[in-house]
Amino acid sequence: MINNIKKRLSSLAVFSILAGALFVSCSDDINLSNIDDNNYDKAKDSYVSLKNYNDARDMQTVELRSGSTEIKVYLKLSKTQENTFSGKLKFDESVLNEYNNANGTDFKIFPLSSASIENGETVTIEKGKTESEPVTIKLKKDNSLEIGKSYILPVAFESNDSGIKTSSGEGAYLFVVKYMGNTPDAAKESGIVTIMYFEVNNTNILNAGEYMLKNSGKPFVDIVTIFAANINYNKETGRVFVSMNENVSHLLSNRDKYIKPLQDKGIRVNLSILGNHDAAGVANLSESTAKDFAKELKAIVDAYGLDGIDFDDEYSQYSQSVGAPGFVTPSSNAYARLCYETKKIMPDKTVIVYHYGYVGFSQTVEGVNPGDFVDYTLEPYYGSFNNNITRRYLGMTNKQVSPYSRKIVDGLYKLPDGQGYYVGTYDMQTLKRVRDSEYGVNMLYDFNPAQSYVSAFNDFASVLYDDEIVFSGNTFEKDW
Secondary structure, three states, X not given: XXXXXXXXXXXXXXXXXXXXXXXXXXXXXXXXXXXXXXXXXXXXXXEEEEEEOOOOOOOOEEEXXXXXXXXXXXXXXXXXXXXXXXXXXXXXXXXXXXXXXXXXXXXXXXXXXHEEEOOOOEEEEOOOXXXXXXXXXXXXXXXXXXXXXXXXXXXXXXXXXXXXXXXXXXXXXXXXXXXXXXXXXXXXXXOOEEEEEEEOOOOOHHHXXXXXXXXXXXXXOOEEEEEEEEEEEEOXXXXXXXXXXXXXXXXXHOHHHHOHHHHXXXXXXXXXXXXOOOOOXXXXXXXXXXHHHHHHHHHHHHHHOOOEEEEEOXXXXXXXXXXXXXXXXXXXXXXXXXXXXXXXXXXXXXXXXEOOOOOOOOOOEOOEOHHHHOXXXXXXXXXXXXXXXXXXXXXXXXXXEEOOOEEOOOOXXXXXXXXXXXXXXXXXXXXXXXXXXXXXXXXXXXOOOOOOOHHHHHHXXXXXXXXXXXXXXXXXXXXX
16 A cells, blocks of 8 residues: 555655454555665666565554564565675654654554564675565553554664665555454464354344354354445535444444444454445545545444445446546446555555455556455355456455355255355355365355354364354344
8 A cells, every 4th residue: 555655755665564363454655765666777776675574465464462472574685685785673653654644544653662673673684695584573562552452563674785775665664553452363273264244134243253163262253244334425515425224323323232242252343335326336436535435434433443344336326426526437446446545544454345346456556456455355146166356356365355155144055065056055165175275265144043054154164264163052133
C-alpha cells in the first residue's frame, strides 16, 4: 500500500506490517528516502532494501499476547559487493508521523521501552552475498497497552556506505502490533482459516462458538461474517452510505451479547457489505467516493469493535449510476480501489472479497499489489473447486484463497471421493486437495442451527487441522 505514499511523501520508507497468527493483512510502503528508482540506473548502481523475513508481502499484523513475541527483518542488496556492507536499524517515530499525516490515521507508537533489537542495531551483509542474516525484534507486554488496540512500531534503516543507495520506498517498516492480552488465539498449526458466513436475518452468530477442536482447544471457526449490511445511495444528498436492516443493527447494537463472546474465544467478527438494488456498488465508486466510504466503514468497525470488512458485488443496479457524480463505470479496478482505500485506513483489519462480479484485480493500485490489500478471496460457486482464483489477483498466494466453498443451510453430506460437487456436499478427496495445494482458507455459508454438523465438521477438522470436533451441545436461536 505504500507505493501510493511514495508519490506523496518526499522522505519516508517501506510500510509493512508483520505477521500475525491468524490472518494476513495488507501492506503499505512509505518512502523514507528522497531517491526515486527512476533517477538512477539499477544496472550500474547498488541499492539496499529492508525486507520482511517472514512474508513476501509488505503488510501483515502481529498479535501480541501476554508475554512477548518476535518479528524478523533482513537487508537485501541489489547485487553483490566486494566489501562487507553494514548499516544500522533504529526506531524512528517520524516515519509513523508521516504515515498518519498522509493517510488521516492516528496510530500511536508502540512503547519503545518494550521493543528491542535482539541481535544488535548493526546489520551486515558479507562480501559476495546479497542478504543479511535475519534480525530479530522482540516485543514485550507493556502495562500501558490497551487490549484490542493496535499500535505501530516504526523501524528504519541507515546505510554506513554512501555509495549504496536505499531503494525507494524500502528504507523502513511500520509494524502494526495488536495487543490481545489473554484473549485466546484461533490460529491452527496448518495455517488454514475457516470463515463462516451467517444469514443474520434468521440465524444467531453465537452458534459459531460452540464447535471447538479437541486437541488444540481452539475454535473450529476463525472468522464469523455478519451477512449483510448494504451499500446504498442517497439521491438527494448525493452520498454513498452504509445501511443496515433491523437484524444487523440489533447484533451490532448488542455487541456485548453477540459479538464479544465470540471474540473472547479468539473468533474474529467481520461485517459484509452487499449491494442493495440502487446505483451504489462496490465496483463503481470514484476515487474520492471510495475514500469517503472507507472512512465510514472504519467508523463502523471502530464503533462496534469489529475485526474487518467483507465485500460482495451483488444486487447493485449499476446502470442507475450513469452520469451521477461520485461514480465511475463499474470495473474491477474501481473495486480494487475501494479495497485498497479500506485497507489503507485500517491496516490492522481484514479485507475479504467474495469472488463474484467485478473481481480479479490484475493491476496495482498506486503501485500496490492487490494481494497486499486483499487478505482473502472466496470461491462463490458452492461445491466447485476453483484453482484459477489466485492468478486473477496480482500478488496473491494460495494461502489467501478458498477454492472450495460450501453452502450448508441444508446440512453437509459426504460424497464418495470424486463423485461430483454439489451445494451442500463435500468429498474428502477435495478437502485434501485444499490442504495439499496449500490453500489457506475454508469458507462455509448459511449455518442452520436446526442441522447437525458434527460429523461433517469432524471430517473438515481431520483433514484441515489434524483434529476433531467437540460440540458443546448448545444451540442459539434468533432471540430478537
